[in-house]
Amino acid sequence: xxxxxxxxxxxxxxxxxxxxxxxxxxxxxxxxxxxxxxxxxxxxxxxxxxxxxxxxxxxxxxxxxxxxxxxxxxxxxxxxxxxxxxxxxxxxxxxxxxxxxxxxxxxxxxxxxxxxxxxxxxxxxxxxxxxxxxxxxxxxxxxxxxxxxxxxxxxxxxxxxxxxxxxxxxxxxxxxxxxxxxxxxxxxxxxxxxxxxxxxxxxxxxxxxxxxxxxxxxxxxxxxxxxxxxxxxxxxxxxxxxxxxxxxxxxxxxxxxxxxxxxxxxxxxxxxxxxxxxxxxxxxxxxxxxxxxxxxxxxxxxxxxxxxxxxxxxxxxxxxxxxxxxxxxxxxxxxxxxxxxxxxxxxxxxxxxxxxxxxxxxxxxxxxxxxxxxxxxxxxxxxxxxxxxxxxxxxxxxxxxxxxxxxxxxxxxxxxxxxxxxxxxxxxxxxxxxxxxxxxxxxxxxxxxxxx
Amino acid sequence: xxxxxxxxxxxxxxxxxxxxxxxxxxxxxxxxxxxxxxxxxxxxxxxxxxxxxxxxxxxxxxxxxxxxxxxxxxxxxxxxxxxxxxxxxxxxxxxxxxxxxxxxxxxxxxxxxxxxxxxxxxxxxxxxxxxxxxxxxxxxxxxxxxxxxxxxxxxxxxxxxxxxxxxxxxxxxxxxxxxxxxxxxxxxxxxxxxxxxxxxxxxxxxxxxxxxxxxxxxxxxxxxxxxxxxxxxxxxxxxxxxxxxxxxxxxxxxxxxxxxxxxxxxxxxxxxxxxxxxxxxxxxxxxxxxxxxxxxxxxxxxxxxxxxxxxxxxxxxxxxxxxxxxxxxxxxxxxxxxxxxxxxxxxxxxxxxxxxxxxxxxxxxxxxxxxxxxxxxxxxxxxxxxxxxxxxxxxxxxxxxxxxxxxxxxxxxxxxxxxxxxxxxxxxxxxxxxxxxxxxxxxxxxxxxxxxx
Numbered sequence: 001x002x003x004x005x006x007x008x009x010x011x012x013x014x015x016x017x018x019x020x021x022x023x024x025x026x027x028x029x030x031x032x033x034x035x036x037x038x039x040x041x042x043x044x045x046x047x048x049x050x051x052x053x054x055x056x057x058x059x060x061x062x063x064x065x066x067x068x069x070x071x072x073x074x075x076x077x078x079x080x081x082x083x084x085x086x087x088x089x090x091x092x093x094x095x096x097x098x099x100x101x102x103x104x105x106x107x108x109x110x111x112x113x114x115x116x117x118x119x120x121x122x123x124x125x126x127x128x129x130x131x132x133x134x135x136x137x138x139x140x141x142x143x144x145x146x147x148x149x150x151x152x153x154x155x156x157x158x159x160x161x162x163x164x165x166x167x168x169x170x171x172x173x174x175x176x177x178x179x180x181x182x183x184x185x186x187x188x189x190x191x192x193x194x195x196x197x198x199x200x201x202x203x204x205x206x207x208x209x210x211x212x213x214x215x216x217x218x219x220x221x222x223x224x225x226x227x228x229x230x231x232x233x234x235x236x237x238x239x240x241x242x243x244x245x246x247x248x249x250x251x252x253x254x255x256x257x258x259x260x261x262x263x264x265x266x267x268x269x270x271x272x273x274x275x276x277x278x279x280x281x282x283x284x285x286x287x288x289x290x291x292x293x294x295x296x297x298x299x300x301x302x303x304x305x306x307x308x309x310x311x312x313x314x315x316x317x318x319x320x321x322x323x324x325x326x327x328x329x330x331x332x333x334x335x336x337x338x339x340x341x342x343x344x345x346x347x348x349x350x351x352x353x354x355x356x357x358x359x360x361x362x363x364x365x366x367x368x369x370x371x372x373x374x375x376x377x378x379x380x381x382x383x384x385x386x387x388x389x390x391x392x393x394x395x396x397x398x399x400x401x402x403x404x405x406x407x408x409x410x411x412x413x414x415x416x417x418x419x420x421x422x423x424x425x426x427x428x429x430x431x432x433x434x435x436x437x438x439x440x441x442x443x444x445x446x447x448x449x450x451x452x
Numbered sequence: 453x454x455x456x457x458x459x460x461x462x463x464x465x466x467x468x469x470x471x472x473x474x475x476x477x478x479x480x481x482x483x484x485x486x487x488x489x490x491x492x493x494x495x496x497x498x499x500x501x502x503x504x505x506x507x508x509x510x511x512x513x514x515x516x517x518x519x520x521x522x523x524x525x526x527x528x529x530x531x532x533x534x535x536x537x538x539x540x541x542x543x544x545x546x547x548x549x550x551x552x553x554x555x556x557x558x559x560x561x562x563x564x565x566x567x568x569x570x571x572x573x574x575x576x577x578x579x580x581x582x583x584x585x586x587x588x589x590x591x592x593x594x595x596x597x598x599x600x601x602x603x604x605x606x607x608x609x610x611x612x613x614x615x616x617x618x619x620x621x622x623x624x625x626x627x628x629x630x631x632x633x634x635x636x637x638x639x640x641x642x643x644x645x646x647x648x649x650x651x652x653x654x655x656x657x658x659x660x661x662x663x664x665x666x667x668x669x670x671x672x673x674x675x676x677x678x679x680x681x682x683x684x685x686x687x688x689x690x691x692x693x694x695x696x697x698x699x700x701x702x703x704x705x706x707x708x709x710x711x712x713x714x715x716x717x718x719x720x721x722x723x724x725x726x727x728x729x730x731x732x733x734x735x736x737x738x739x740x741x742x743x744x745x746x747x748x749x750x751x752x753x754x755x756x757x758x759x760x761x762x763x764x765x766x767x768x769x770x771x772x773x774x775x776x777x778x779x780x781x782x783x784x785x786x787x788x789x790x791x792x793x794x795x796x797x798x799x800x801x802x803x804x805x806x807x808x809x810x811x812x813x814x815x816x817x818x819x820x821x822x823x824x825x826x827x828x829x830x831x832x833x834x835x836x837x838x839x840x841x842x843x844x845x846x847x848x849x850x851x852x853x854x855x856x857x858x859x860x861x862x863x864x865x866x867x868x869x870x871x872x873x874x875x876x877x878x879x880x881x882x883x884x885x886x887x888x889x890x891x892x893x894x895x896x897x898x899x900x901x902x903x904x905x
Contacts, residue, residue, distance in 0.1 A: 042504065044504065045840065045843050045844050046840065047840070047841065047844050049844075085770075086770070089760045089761055090761055093759060093760070093761045093830075093834065094830060096833075096834050096837040096838075096841075113841070115837065115840065138770070141773075142769060142770065142773070142776075145776045145799045145800065146776045146777065148776075148800065149726050149776040149777070149797055149799075149800075150726075152725040152726040152800075153725065153726040155725045156723045156724070156725060157618075158617060214844075258723070259616075259617045259723075260612050260616045260617065261609065261612035261613060261616065261617050263617075290553065291549075291553065292537070292546060292549035292550065292553065293546065293549060293550040293553050298546075301606060302545075302546060302602070303602065304602065304605075305601075305602035305603060305604070305605025305606045305609070306605070306609070307606070307609050308606055308607075308609040308610035308612075308613050309613070328609065328612070328613050328617075329609060330608075330609065330612060360550070360553065360554045363554050363555065363556060364553050364554065364555075364556050365556075366556065367555055367556020367557075367575060368556035368557065368558065369556070370505045370506060370507045370575065371507060371556075371557075371558055371573050373504075373505050373507075374502075374504065374505055374507055374509075374573075374675075374845070374846040374847070375844050375845045375846060375847075376844050377844075
């Protein structure tokens with residue numbers, strides 16, 4: 001499940017929602033050493049939030065060592081420089097500093113939250129974590145055991161199984177087909193040298209994006225950027241991941257697991273973030289799956305009571321573009337739910353949305369943007385996502401016009417491109433009635449074999 | 453995990469959020485500067501200005517939750533929460549949600565043991581519209597049989613997602629039922645499945661008519677707004693609804709009898725691969741038992757099991773290498789008897805008996821040798837700083853005030869929290885520990901894999 005969760009957050013982060021009149025004042029700060037960041041100054045609270053990410057994530061895990069990037073994310077604050085794990089953790093705790101790292105599919109991100117009074121200490125701890133992580137044996141074994149316990153906890157979780165099976169079947173032979181959490185065995189195989197190798201390859205200034213929000217001005221941020229990131233190499237050496245498209249197109253797979261409710265994951269190729277049709281696709285996804293009033297929620301939940309939640313989202317990865325979704329329903333009603341899903345996919349492709357649906361989706365996407373900016377975390381992560389998508393700093397001012405320019409004809413054309421019911425790859429985990437598998441259960445670690 | 457508004461969470465999302473911030477029901481006077489007043493019909497109002505972006509969070513908290521359900525109707529509080537989206541005599545089913553969507557807002561609702569809350573986050577100029585719609589469904593809910601029947605299927609699917617598909621969630625229900633002999637916290641918020649099937653339109657309407665009234669609700673508005681603006685809008689909308697007589701819910705819930713026997717629950721499941729161990733004791737809360745113990749118990753929880761520098765994590769996870777995780781949890785909020793919990797998950801190959809003994813050793817050492825002034829000072833400093841971080845958020849303070857006031861606590865009581873925490877001494881922590889760690893008032897719970905036969 002973790003993968004799906006991370007993906008969803010990523011997708012939402014990229015699906016930035018823009019107000020026509022966003023009052024956000026974003027400054028670009030370039031340090032003397034050449035490190036760039038986007039800054040929103042806000043001195044109402046004595047807090048600084050820093051978000052940043054590097055190129056290179058779980059898709060760079062070596063075959064047989066899946067889970068490497070995730071292990072790194074758990075170990076950077078477990079000892080660095082002269083500070084062993086105990087000393088490092090004590091320094092964070094005593095100073096109320098939040099320092100978190102997160103491995104994603106194609107990137108590795110971090111977040112620092114500190115009071116102004118402890119900022120110098122926080123900056124030093126972050127610098128140490130990025131430039132001198134120790135990977136001492138005790139913390140490595142401890143965090144490895146935690147990751148393995150988490151994997152063990154998910155071994156029979158239908159959502160986790162569904163995610164592993166969908167990705168494994170759709171990207172067989174490609175890094176996207178291997179789960180970033182890894183397996184009990186692959187996590188065992190990762191050595192301290194492997195962890196250091198990832199740090200050396202990924203933590204570089206090329207491809208780094210940084211956003212800062214809160215109680216800091218531009219000169220102070222510039223100095224901070226050089227302190228933290230100035231010592232990193234200019235270029236990283238993450239092995240390139242090839243561009244790819246999903247396989248197992250149109251197949252339905254059923255993993256037999258004894259649970260009362262089946263979990264369904266579905267998806268097919270989508271539309272990329274730099275595609276000119278991105279804005280139309282975002283509007284379509286809002287109409288299809290944007291909560292109450294959207295087609296999937298109305299047809300599957302509100303009218304028929306088939307599910308508690310049904311969702312779909314665009315997922316533009318660095319090396320593939322997808323439209324993904326999921327639902328969960330009692331075993332007896334899985335076939336009916338999938339049938340309605342396909343019908344809605346087809347109805348949108350055939351007829352497109354109505355003018356009213358377009359108008360509502362547009363006002364939603366334009367009007368909801370300020371809700372992302374009610375706190376420093378939301379603002380910092382939004383600015384990080386914009387930079388990861390290589391958008392210009394005045395993007396927020398232009399975004400409304402990009403959505404306004406989309407016409408109903410555009411949506412009809414893009415709907416035919418985006419929604420292809422016959423191409424949906426569907427994975428069902430549970431004991432569904434009346435669902436005919438068209439392909440065997442993929443041979444993927446973490447997915448029980450011998451299904452129907 | 454589905455998209456925004458489809459999730460109407462029961463207890464857990466909120467508890468998770470509350471637990472995170474809740475080390476700090478922070479000092480409002482110092483931190484949030486809220487203003488509070490009451491409408492003529494008795495509806496309480498709290499306004500927490502935050503002018504960072506032109507957005508407001510509008511919440512209505514009803515002082516009723518799952519612990520107030522009639523016998524045999526478990527889940528009706530949460531079911532009604534879902535049905536509140538099904539229209540009124542003035543608005544079609546789903547119309548409220550569609551309006552919120554169209555204006556770029558987000559909305560949700562959640563049900564706990566002690567409260568049921570509804571909220572929308574919207575641009576500030578939409579606040580009046582939200583109050584109009586929310587006050588409409590406070591007084592004019594209209595339910596068709598078809599909407600009730602279809603939504604009953606939705607909450608059953610919700611139960612399957614949250615509980616029936618998860619052995620640890622199923623075990624959690626068994627643990628709660630064993631923790632309380634009589635107090636209604638023993639019944640799951642979402643309801644027992646057999647009772648959920650029989651929840652009727654009439655059950656929902658009766659629950660609604662009994663409890664949903666302005667004098668049994670708290671309005672919380674946070675964001676880019678002033679108290680005067682809120683007062684004017686609230687008087688026009690909520691203020692027009694007459695007060696009604698509301699039952700005394702504390703009296704209806706009854707008392708927890710004396711607990712005289714330590715309980716032990718073991719569940720072996722073929723769907724479990726990672727074992728876990730926990731123990732919880734009945735504990736005082738802000739409104740139950742000895743309220744003076746709540747601040748020392750919060751500090752005890754932090755010292756014993758708050759994060760990676762805590763005693764349990766250091767001892768079991770780092771030094772003895774017995775566990776992958778270990779910690780403690782306690783929240784004083786709520787009307788009824790609270791719990792103080794400790795938990796641990798073993799490393800691969802470590803027996804749960806060794807884990808249990810190691811936790812018991814740590815607690816025995818604490819009772820015998822006490823806690824140091826330095827431990828207490830460090831925990832207190834961290835907890836008070838959390839109040840500053842909470843100020844950076846618009847929604848968290850709204851939830852803190854809503855939760856406290858829905859339980860019947862006042863704004864001032866929330867405001868004074870940092871002072872109460874700051875006054876805690878090492879001796880008080882040990883005293884609170886001695887009062888809470890009573891074996892006869894404990895439940896020990898073990899979840900283990902069961903080899904498939």
